[in-house]
Amino acid sequence: MKQNRSSTTGDSEVIEQDKIVVPEVVSCDVCFKEIPLSEATSVKSTDYIVYYCGLECYDKWKKQEEGSESLKDS
Structure with a gap:
């Protein structure tokens, strides 16, 4: 559990x-x-x-992976 220390300086x-x-x-x-x-x-x-930062980048990566897999099969 974090402990915070507080001190009062003037009004703040x-x-x-x-x-x-x-x-x-x-x-x-x-x-x-x-x-x-x-x-x-x-x-x-x-x-x-x-x-991935989001679905857009995931889709780009997935398409690259699918493209490289089809090249391996050829």
């Missing part, structure tokens, strides 16, 4: 946090935009996890 109250937690950030594998891990959409690929 100042709240100090013991520890500020910065969210973990990942990059979209299509557009490389940095997004918080909690907001990312992910797909487990063969040996790794692929992150």
Whole structure:
């Protein structure tokens, strides 16, 4: 449980946090935009996890994967 320390200076109250937690950030594998891990959409690929900032980038990645699979079959 986080504890906050507060002190009063004049009429304003100042709240100090013991520890500020910065969210973990990942990059979209299509557009490389940095997004918080909690907001990312992910797909487990063969040996790794692929992150996307949204459905638009996921669709682009999926089409690239389908295209590369059809080239392997030829």
